[in-house]
Amino acid sequence: MFTRSLRTASLKAPRGQLLKAPIGLRAYSKFPSSDKKKSEEKSNQNSNDQKDSKEQKKSPFSKGYVLGALGILAVGSTVLASVYTKHEPKLAPEPKKGPAFSDKDVSVIFVLGGPGSGKGTQCGKLVNEKGFVHLSAGDLLRAEQVREGSLDGALIAQCIKEGTIVPQEVTVRLLRNAVADNVAKGKNKFLVDGFPRKMDQALTFEDEIVKSAFTLFFECPEQVMLDRLLERGKTSGRADDNIESIKKRFRTFVETSMPVVDYFDKQGKVVKLRCDEPVDTVGNRVKEALVKRGIN
Numbered sequence: 001m002f003t004r005s006l007r008t009a010s011l012k013a014p015r016g017q018l019l020k021a022p023i024g025l026r027a028y029s030k031f032p033s034s035d036k037k038k039s040e041e042k043s044n045q046n047s048n049d050q051k052d053s054k055e056q057k058k059s060p061f062s063k064g065y066v067l068g069a070l071g072i073l074a075v076g077s078t079v080l081a082s083v084y085t086k087h088e089p090k091l092a093p094e095p096k097k098g099p100a101f102s103d104k105d106v107s108v109i110f111v112l113g114g115p116g117s118g119k120g121t122q123c124g125k126l127v128n129e130k131g132f133v134h135l136s137a138g139d140l141l142r143a144e145q146v147r148e149g150s151l152d153g154a155l156i157a158q159c160i161k162e163g164t165i166v167p168q169e170v171t172v173r174l175l176r177n178a179v180a181d182n183v184a185k186g187k188n189k190f191l192v193d194g195f196p197r198k199m200d201q202a203l204t205f206e207d208e209i210v211k212s213a214f215t216l217f218f219e220c221p222e223q224v225m226l227d228r229l230l231e232r233g234k235t236s237g238r239a240d241d242n243i244e245s246i247k248k249r250f251r252t253f254v255e256t257s258m259p260v261v262d263y264f265d266k267q268g269k270v271v272k273l274r275c276d277e278p279v280d281t282v283g284n285r286v287k288e289a290l291v292k293r294g295i296n
């Protein structure tokens, strides 16, 4: 009530004069008026009210009708909604897709080992002697890094320099494309070199591309690898063949990549080879290991 009177206060009028404010406000007006005026006003008010109530009875859009209709609509829509919710079909879980290729048609050997253990060198020999396709994850990343229009170039460059692992989405995508391109050309024997370097990569590759046949693991003392990499760094032009990056790569290898080797080892799928001997000696060991696994 006080609030309503306050609202009328802005309507300035001489003392005793009726304010031309809306009906609701007039009722709360504090300004005095004569009795006659009061009774005239009251009778006007009553006749207005009677008119209103007659009109309300006549019109289908009167307050009562509208409120009633709205109520019916509200109840009806609630009932309908509950019926439809009950019968709404539940979303079926997405079916698991499985690898793109069967390991009966496509043969993948993972080649792992510390940086500088000689993976690339031995893969090169097997390409010439056994007709494998050599896919080096590092080479694919380096090519992507400098590819015009690549969105991942800067990220790849930073990971390589820091010796960290590029997010799997990037590397798995590059490998998936490379495998598919080669399969389309009728090639089906792959050496996947320097991959998987992290557990998520191993799981995604085997879930989405193809299950690996086994892993060749090159064991090599750290000092030997260091000497080889520093020597290679004199001519390789690689951003990570320097002492700072090499130390970081060694740490990543032990902390992040060795768990992958252990994971496959527990499945009996790792062939371990010493590789701190001349290239051809190591090469012969590799070939013997392949023969033992049925690859001639």
Ligand SMILES: Nc1ncnc2c1ncn2[C@@H]1O[C@H](COP(=O)(O)OP(=O)(O)OP(=O)(O)O)[C@@H](O)[C@H]1O
Pocket: 113, 114, 115, 116, 117, 118, 119, 120, 121, 122, 138, 194, 228, 229, 231, 232, 275, 276, 277, 278, 279, 280, 282
């Ligand atoms: N058995 C070996 N004896 C001596 N030197 C070797 C031997 N194998 C490879 N090398 C040399 O060591 C260096 C590293 O070899 P390679 O590039 O094959 O290693 P990697 O494991 O592929 O390294 P990264 O993981 O860094 O690419 C090369 O300069 C290579 O010529």
Ligand SMILES: O=c1ccn([C@@H]2O[C@H](COP(=O)(O)O)[C@@H](O)[C@H]2O)c(=O)[nH]1
Pocket: 115, 137, 138, 139, 141, 159, 160, 161, 162, 163, 164, 165, 166, 167, 171, 193, 194, 195, 196, 197, 201, 240, 249
């Ligand atoms: O699966 C991978 C493989 C490589 N990287 C990055 O590339 C460099 C160099 O790899 P090399 O096999 O020695 O050529 C490696 O240190 C990683 O930074 C990767 O992220 N994921």
